[in-house]
Amino acid sequence: MGIFQSKGKVYKPAFEIDLGAESDEVYTHANVKAPRVAGFLVKLFVWILETWILGPIVVYILKKDNLVHKLVSFAEIPESPLFTATHDFEGLQEQEVTCIDPDLSPPERVKEAMGCLPASLESTLDSGFKRWTIKDFSRAYNSGKITPLKVANRFLAAVEESSAPHLQMAFFINCNTDDVLRQAMESSIRYEKGTPISMLDGILVAIKDEMDCLPYPTTGGTKWLHKVRPCTDDAVCVKKLRSCGAIIVGKTNMHELGAGTSGINPHYGPTRNPYNINKVSGGSSSGSAAVVCAGLCPVALGVDGGGSVRLPAALCGVVGFKPTNGRLSSSGVLPLNWTVGMPGILAANIEDALIVPEINLPHLQSSSSLANIKFARYGKWFNDSSADIRSCCDGALLVLSKHYGWKTVEVTIPEVEEMRLAHYVTIGSECTASLATHLEKMKYGEIGWDARVALQVYGSFGSRDYINAQRIRNRQMHFYKEIFRRADVIVTPTTGVTAYSLQQDAFRTGELDYINGAALVRYSISGNFLGFPAVTVLAGYDAGGLPIGLQFIGRPWSEATLLHIAYAMQVHNRYLHREQID
Numbered sequence: 060m061g062i063f064q065s066k067g068k069v070y071k072p073a074f075e076i077d078l079g080a081e082s083d084e085v086y087t088h089a090n091v092k093a094p095r096v097a098g099f100l101v102k103l104f105v106w107i108l109e110t111w112i113l114g115p116i117v118v119y120i121l122k123k124d125n126l127v128h129k130l131v132s133f134a135e136i137p138e139s140p141l142f143t144a145t146h147d148f149e150g151l152q153e154q155e156v157t158c159i160d161p162d163l164s165p166p167e168r169v170k171e172a173m174g175c176l177p178a179s180l181e182s183t184l185d186s187g188f189k190r191w192t193i194k195d196f197s198r199a200y201n202s203g204k205i206t207p208l209k210v211a212n213r214f215l216a217a218v219e220e221s222s223a224p225h226l227q228m229a230f231f232i233n234c235n236t237d238d239v240l241r242q243a244m245e246s247s248i249r250y251e252k253g254t255p256i257s258m259l260d261g262i263l264v265a266i267k268d269e270m271d272c273l274p275y276p277t278t279g280g281t282k283w284l285h286k287v288r289p290c291t292d293d294a295v296c297v298k299k300l301r302s303c304g305a306i307i308v309g310k311t312n313m314h315e316l317g318a319g320t321s322g323i324n325p326h327y328g329p330t331r332n333p334y335n336i337n338k339v340s341g342g343s344s345s346g347s348a349a350v351v352c353a354g355l356c357p358v359a360l361g362v363d364g365g366g367s368v369r370l371p372a373a374l375c376g377v378v379g380f381k382p383t384n385g386r387l388s389s390s391g392v393l394p395l396n397w398t399v400g401m402p403g404i405l406a407a408n409i410e411d412a413l414i415v416p417e418i419n420l421p422h423l424q425s426s427s428s429l430a431n432i433k434f435a436r437y438g439k440w441f442n443d444s445s446a447d448i449r450s451c452c453d454g455a456l457l458v459l460s461k462h463y464g465w466k467t468v469e470v471t472i473p474e475v476e477e478m479r480l481a482h483y484v485t486i487g488s489e490c491t492a493s494l495a496t497h498l499e500k501m502k503y504g505e506i507g508w509d510a511r512v513a514l515q516v517y518g519s520f521g522s523r524d525y526i527n528a529q530r531i532r533n534r535q536m537h538f539y540k541e542i543f544r545r546a547d548v549i550v551t552p553t554t555g556v557t558a559y560s561l562q563q564d565a566f567r568t569g570e571l572d573y574i575n576g577a578a579l580v581r582y583s584i585s586g587n588f589l590g591f592p593a594v595t596v597l598a599g600y601d602a603g604g605l606p607i608g609l610q611f612i613g614r615p616w617s618e619a620t621l622l623h624i625a626y627a628m629q630v631h632n633r634y635l636h637r638e639q640i641d
């Protein structure tokens with residue numbers, strides 16, 4: 060088997076590795092050896108992969124060429140495996156925070172959150188999109204200036220317009236007019252009687268079609284999953300929003316099975332980027348990001364298994380927030396992968412992102428900002444992005460340090476590419492294992508072509524691949540914990556590229572574009588594989604006017620601090636805008 064032999068990397072014990080700025084650790088650039096493929100070639104590729112003898116050989120070569128063998132499968136790793144990234148509640152000391160009593164009901168919690176918001180909210184960001192915040196809606200409802208029913212009607216008209224032939228935004232997989240109007244009517248009556256349930260009463264919320272939400276089927280972006288797995292109840296996150304009076308407006312489009320990052324869905328259409336409809340929206344929570352960007356609703360829920368909330372948020376210029384593993388309930392979310400995926404929030408701004416989930420609350424209203432925040436930055440990794448992204452994110456950090464005195468320490472975070480591959484092996488193994496019994500029963504013809512490629516590769520991973528991936532998880536946990544002793548927050552661009560072009564040849568077959576794919580997930584993995592909270596916020600635009608996201612990754616359970624820092628970035632964006640206008 061000469062050409063098939065792969066030598067594995069021999070890893071040094073994790074504790075021997077220098078994490079300082081001067082460390083001699085090499086930074087491995089993603090070495091993706093796979094050209095972009097779309098249209099007929101994807102089909103041809105699937106046929107080859109699904110043949111008995113040739114298929115496994117091609118998959119083997121792919122894994123070898125893309126370093127899965129060298130860095131994961133055949134590697135020699137001293138550490139034992141770490142199978143899940145759960146974090147104990149440590150005695151985390153945060154500044155300017157209200158800790159939430161876990162016994163509060165969801166509406167009581169929303170009330171507490173409102174108390175932490177800054178007094179004057181400006182409802183227009185510098186994007187040119189008209190977006191109302193939750194507080195804007197709530198004021199307008201309470202004053203009788205507008206009713207939830209009117210807003211719902213406007214929303215439905217906008218959804219219809221977005222599907223017109225000249226737009227075809229493909230925001231939603233399912234949106235039931237009667238159900239939306241019924242909820243809006245009930246909410247309007249509550250306001251009329253002066254008895255709204257909470258600030259979220261009458262607020263429109265969209266849900267990624269990976270979370271259970273009645274009366275809709277949960278398709279996971281497929282044409283078949285809902286037939287074998289009926290939806291019988293709301294997911295816990297959805298229930299909580301409903302109990303606050305929120306209006307659930309439908310199920311948003313997503314990359315099929317979450318098995319990709321472009322948001323091109325062959326069954327329900329590619330979700331287009333509202334900034335430029337010829338660009339991708341990013342995925343897999345593509346519809347949730349795009350509807351918030353377009354201003355159809357202030358918040359949406361997504362699910363993040365490998366950056367799936369943060370990437371599309373960055374590409375669409377909105378806030379994407381993934382709390383610590385275990386902070387939000389995953390009950391009622393498709394179990395596509397167990398140890399890396401969890402719900403997250405997409406919102407037009409930080410204030411709205413903090414009203415929705417159950418987290419400790421940062422005092423955004425306090426003018427005194429956080430003192431002595433220390434950012435960790437790994438220069439080689441930070442710089443592994445397009446020139447526009449690099450300079451924009453660099454500039455953002457400079458401004459934060461100028462305005463708030465926050466310092467940046469240079470560090471080395473080893474084995475970035477190793478972790479990306481280990482995460483890929485993990486998410487792939489978990490995805491096939493969880494779908495196995497369904498897949499046995501179904502006709503492959505119902506699955507999109509690019510998802511079929513993913514399933515073939517996922518299905519090829521064995522126990523050695525999986526266990527080695529978990530040993531890499533253990534190493535990475537060691538590195539990150541050590542970095543979090545030196546700094547409060549790790550700062551990176553959110554993605555290595557901005558929204559790239561949608562190409563017609565991909566619409567029916569999907570596309571295989573692992574180069575852009577790797578650049579999109581480059582900075583996301585630790586949020587999932589290691590369970591740390593992370594948030595992306597708009598930091599500026601590239602030369603083509605497309606949004607650039609800046610990401611903050613925090614210590615376990617430090618969501619309040621993360622949102623506070625992201626809020627500082629957002630405030631800065633508004634100043635910048637004003638300076639430009641003046």
Ligand SMILES: *[C@@H]1O[C@H](CO)[C@@H](O)[C@H](O)[C@H]1NC(C)=O
Nearest residue numbers: 317362363364367395396400
């Ligand atoms: C894994 O699951 C999460 C949610 O559970 C989802 O966001 C992600 O896209 C899934 N990814 C894969 C490759 O299955």
Ligand SMILES: *[C@@H]1O[C@H](CO)[C@@H](O)[C@H](O)[C@H]1NC(C)=O
Nearest residue numbers: 437438439440442449450453
């Ligand atoms: C990253 O890029 C900046 C310029 O944008 C440069 O000053 C810096 O030296 C680079 N850092 C590394 C580690 O390559």
